[in-house]
Amino acid sequence: xxxxxxxxxxxxxxxxxxxxxxxxxxxxxxxxxxxxxxxxxxxxxxxxxxxxxxxxxxxxxxxxxxxxxxxxxxxxxxxxxxxxxxxxxxxxxxxxxxxxxxxxxxxxxxxxxxxxxxxxxxxxxxxxxxxxxxxxxxx
Numbered sequence: 001x002x003x004x005x006x007x008x009x010x011x012x013x014x015x016x017x018x019x020x021x022x023x024x025x026x027x028x029x030x031x032x033x034x035x036x037x038x039x040x041x042x043x044x045x046x047x048x049x050x051x052x053x054x055x056x057x058x059x060x061x062x063x064x065x066x067x068x069x070x071x072x073x074x075x076x077x078x079x080x081x082x083x084x085x086x087x088x089x090x091x092x093x094x095x096x097x098x099x100x101x102x103x104x105x106x107x108x109x110x111x112x113x114x115x116x117x118x119x120x121x122x123x124x125x126x127x128x129x130x131x132x133x134x135x136x137x138x139x
Contacts, residue, residue, distance in 0.1 A: 006074050017075060019067040023133065026064055029057035030098075030126045034119045040112070047112070050119065051105045057122070058098040065091045087132045094125040 009015070036050035068091065072084060101118045104110040110118070 002070050002073050005070070017071040019064060019071040020133075020137075022060065022064045022067055023130070025060040026057040026094075026098075027126050027130060029053040029060070030119075030122050033057065033101075034116075034123045037112070037116055037119050051102070054098060054101050054105070054119070054122070058095070058102050061091070061095050061098055065095070081136075083132050083136050087129060087136070090125055090129050090132065094122065094129060097122045097125055 009018075030053070033050040033053035036046045036053060040047035040050060068087070072078060076084065097118065101115065101122055104118060105115060
């Protein structure tokens, strides 16, 4: 099935991995969420923008993870490398942290300082995922 998708895309001229172009959505939204929640100390309405950014990140993170698994199977033939294992673990942690942040904000279970901490953990995990991805591609 995976080969069928890649072969179909190659037939129309797209031969690149599927994962990298989509990673920018949850990563960018996570960066934005962190910056917006910090800015919300001056302008309260930006806290809602931060929340919406995290919702988008949470929607796209599983999609990006699935595309990453597909690229891993297709390009690396499913080889279990230490960086791949680390990336898979961090991807799960990232999705859990995003879900926690969205839940805490939606249910109003945490104050702003606690939310900032969870948003910062999301950002740190996203940064680590990006770094490891760069190591996989560029060494």
